[in-house]
Amino acid sequence: MSASRxxxxxxxxxxxxxxxxxxxxxxxxxxxxxxxxxxxVTGKALFEKQWVFAPASTGASDGLGPYFNARSCNQCHPGGxxxxxxxxxxxxxxxPVYGEQLQKFTRPGVPAEADAxxxxxxxxxxGALRSASVAITDLHYGPxxxxxxxxxIAPSLAGLGVLESIPESVLEQLEDPDDVDGDGISGRLPRxxxxxxxxxxxxxxxxxxxxQAGRAxxxxxxxxxxxxxxxxxxxxxxxxxxxASPGGAGGNGLEVSEQVLDLLLTxxxxxxxxxxxxxxAESIQRGAGLFAGIxxxxxxxxxxxxxxxxxxxxTDLLLHDMGxxxxxxxxxxxxxxxxxxxxxxxxxxxxTGGYLHDGRAxxxxxxxLWHDGEAAPARQAYLDLNGAERGDVITFLDGL
Numbered sequence: 001m002s003a004s005r006x007x008x009x010x011x012x013x014x015x016x017x018x019x020x021x022x023x024x025x026x027x028x029x030x031x032x033x034x035x036x037x038x039x040x041v042t043g044k045a046l047f048e049k050q051w052v053f054a055p056a057s058t059g060a061s062d063g064l065g066p067y068f069n070a071r072s073c074n075q076c077h078p079g080g081x082x083x084x085x086x087x088x089x090x091x092x093x094x095x096p097v098y099g100e101q102l103q104k105f106t107r108p109g110v111p112a113e114a115d116a117x118x119x120x121x122x123x124x125x126x127g128a129l130r131s132a133s134v135a136i137t138d139l140h141y142g143p144x145x146x147x148x149x150x151x152x153i154a155p156s157l158a159g160l161g162v163l164e165s166i167p168e169s170v171l172e173q174l175e176d177p178d179d180v181d182g183d184g185i186s187g188r189l190p191r192x193x194x195x196x197x198x199x200x201x202x203x204x205x206x207x208x209x210x211x212q213a214g215r216a217x218x219x220x221x222x223x224x225x226x227x228x229x230x231x232x233x234x235x236x237x238x239x240x241x242x243x244a245s246p247g248g249a250g251g252n253g254l255e256v257s258e259q260v261l262d263l264l265l266t267x268x269x270x271x272x273x274x275x276x277x278x279x280x281a282e283s284i285q286r287g288a289g290l291f292a293g294i295x296x297x298x299x300x301x302x303x304x305x306x307x308x309x310x311x312x313x314x315t316d317l318l319l320h321d322m323g324x325x326x327x328x329x330x331x332x333x334x335x336x337x338x339x340x341x342x343x344x345x346x347x348x349x350x351x352t353g354g355y356l357h358d359g360r361a362x363x364x365x366x367x368x369l370w371h372d373g374e375a376a377p378a379r380q381a382y383l384d385l386n387g388a389e390r391g392d393v394i395t396f397l398d399g400l
Contacts, residue, residue, distance in 0.1 A: 009128055015110070036270075043267030046260055048074040050223055052133035053107045054248040054255075063248020063255030065222040066110045066241075067103035067234055073264070076154040080271045083154030085359035090114055090220065091134065091151040092330060097141045100235035101219050102149075110241045114139045118151065126226045129369060130326075130360050139237055148337075150328035151358035152202055156347050159273025160200065163313060163344065164209050168197055174301065174316045185298040185374050187318030190334035190341065198333050199317045202357045204341035205333025209265055217256055223248070225256035263285055273313070274347035276399050287396025290389055294381035299374070299389065314400065323372025326356070338373065348400045365392050 003365065011236065036044075050071045054061035069090050070076050078089035083089075098113055106112045115138045115224045121131050132151055136144070177188035188326030190198035190205070194221035198204035206212040214227020224247065225232060231247030231254070256264075278284065291297065300314040319339040327338035335341070353362050361367035371379045 004201055013116055019211050020257065027222045037266070039263055039266045040270050043263040043265070046073075046074055046264050047077075047104050049082070054246045059249030063223050063231060063250060065105070065107040066115060066232060067099075068222045068244040069101070069104050069220040071221070073216070073221075077157050080157045080268070082156040082347075085153055085354045088153050088154035089118065089359065091156075092152055092332070093144060094330060094332070095145050095146065097236055097238045098139075098144065099219075099236050099239075101234055102136070103219075103222075103234065107245060110245055112138070113141070113239075125263070129364060129366055132358055148328075148330045150330040150332075150337075152183070153354065153357065153359040155202070155343065156270045156350070157268050157276075158347050159313065159344065160209055161269030161271065162273050162311055163199065163315075163317065164269065166199075166304060166311070170199065170304055170306060171317055176325050178223055183295075184377055185320070187299060187316055187320050187342070187374075190319050192334055198335075199341070201333070202340060202343070203332040203335035204317065204319060205335065210261070211269055213261065213264060213268065215226075218259075223255040224250065225254055225259050225260070227260055229254060231255055237279075273311070274350065274400070276346075277349060277387060278399065281395075282398075283392050283395045286389075287392035287394070290385065290393050291396055294385070294393075295378040296382075298378070300345055303344075312346060315342045318342055320375070321373035325370055325372050345397065345400050348397050364397050365390070 023351075051064040052058060052062050052071075055064040063069060070087070074080075076083040078084075090104075090321070092100065093102050094100050102113055102116055104116075114136050116134060116136045119133050119135065121128070121133070123130050134149060134151065171189055175187055175189045176183075177186050179186040190203070192198050192205070192207060196207040197206050200206040200209065200212040206215060211227055214225050217223045217225045218228035218230065218233050222231075224231035224233075226328050231246065231250075231316065232243050235242035237243070247253075251257040276284075279288075288302075291300075297314075299316055299318070299320055301316045302314055303310040303312050303313075304316075319335050319341055321338050322340050323338065329337040331337055343357075348364070353359075355361035355364065355367040356370060361370055368379060368382050382393065385393070
């Protein structure tokens, strides 16, 4: 643990802006778009591939399901980017009968797990920020063991290979679980049961991209892979119809072989990190200074220096208490229900609405107003700004 934190000067220091303009990436983690490697191209094709039910004439592509949320990785992460709520929103439950997620779809002959629908509140009627309510009916295997659940939207994958390369020592310097420096922020590293540090997923429950990808292949597509080997995906022993379904042809009893997983990871790891369009604009520089001045960079650290390069991801990859409004009661990995990993902010210029872990915020201001817990002082400081200043903050964020 260290009370030392990356402070405001990184965001205003000329070296930071020069790093931004030169793409602020670790060279080894980038890929030339003009001449991508063969493994990258193959991985991209596998990422976009539509999987089908087994048995099928296309043995290299069968094994979908039995329960699944999508037919391809690209469906929830189009172009490696952030998913649309209508397509990629999933319901995490961690139930002994229904598994870790309540899947939307099923293969023919296997009964659907349930019917789940999401209704969004209307702020014009309630006078409150938009939030979601979930209705679950027609539970085929009986009632859920608890009401603990969490809606999650598929985040962008851009730049994740760079974040994976950050040494643990850099993250250890950022954590301050006991708030030794007295700034009101007590971010902590998500230390998993096996001793590794989580850094991926909304709750930082996965230590690396291999674990994250293997989990997604299993839960969202129902594909057995080297990380999660069951060809029946998220099926539990109670779901007998699911377990009776045939698995895909694959290799070594897996529907996604080690080689296929490695190719997928090559594509994901080499997705370039987003680069701001124009960090020299006066309104963006004013917004950047205000963003730091009101305390947002206490969690959304503007620059992490790694091997001589500055990664402008605006994250510390730590878990923070975000207050009761964002809490979902579903503990995951090392995170409690009220804790969330600081999401990177780079690439916000490619996002139009549907912010936060479940897409509840329709715009960036709503996303800021949902912040509570450790972020409550920064939220209030934002509200204390005048209209023009708040506009500069939003312009800055919208240009990342």
